[in-house]
Amino acid sequence: MKKSLQGLLLGSLLLTAGSAIAADYKIDKEGQHAFVNFRIQHLGYSWLYGTFRDFDGTFTFDEKNPSADKVNVTLNTNSVDTNHAERDKHLRSADFLNVAKFPQATFKSTAVKADGDALDVTGDLTLNGVTKPVTLKAKMIGQGDDPWGGKRAGFEAAGKISLKEFNIKTDLGPASQDVELIISVEGVQQK
Numbered sequence: 001m002k003k004s005l006q007g008l009l010l011g012s013l014l015l016t017a018g019s020a021i022a023a024d025y026k027i028d029k030e031g032q033h034a035f036v037n038f039r040i041q042h043l044g045y046s047w048l049y050g051t052f053r054d055f056d057g058t059f060t061f062d063e064k065n066p067s068a069d070k071v072n073v074t075l076n077t078n079s080v081d082t083n084h085a086e087r088d089k090h091l092r093s094a095d096f097l098n099v100a101k102f103p104q105a106t107f108k109s110t111a112v113k114a115d116g117d118a119l120d121v122t123g124d125l126t127l128n129g130v131t132k133p134v135t136l137k138a139k140m141i142g143q144g145d146d147p148w149g150g151k152r153a154g155f156e157a158a159g160k161i162s163l164k165e166f167n168i169k170t171d172l173g174p175a176s177q178d179v180e181l182i183i184s185v186e187g188v189q190q191k
Contacts, residue, residue: 025187044175
């Protein structure tokens, strides 16, 4: 009887430990430990880099079961910044992001699959009033305790989107049809 009770207790502890692996994280926006950057070729001669300064989101991470992972991000398109005021004004216009009509862009994951050490994060990206599936290649940078008694996890991700697929019709030339996304996020585990 004693061995059965010990086995039952051990089994329930293992079951509880397995379910505690999945954790919810809030992107550390306040600490500025997250970036949504992009780059696009300028006339095929150089790269133009930019970022979105205002966004927020959450993710669920389960190291043992990536298919349980989720990502939800909302960004304010008016926060686009390429370090050039006139260009940023043009990017906010109806020629590109049309921020007056579509002030936010969102990404909501629909599937996460392990691919070696990386994760393929597929989701619906809504930008400029258009929703299309996008797959990002993500990789964990690290996870663990922080100095303030919390837990954190950090990832970087990259992907590519076609301007025309998101109803951005301004033609910047053949070398400038796609935008590369470069994303780095650190999340604080929620209790």
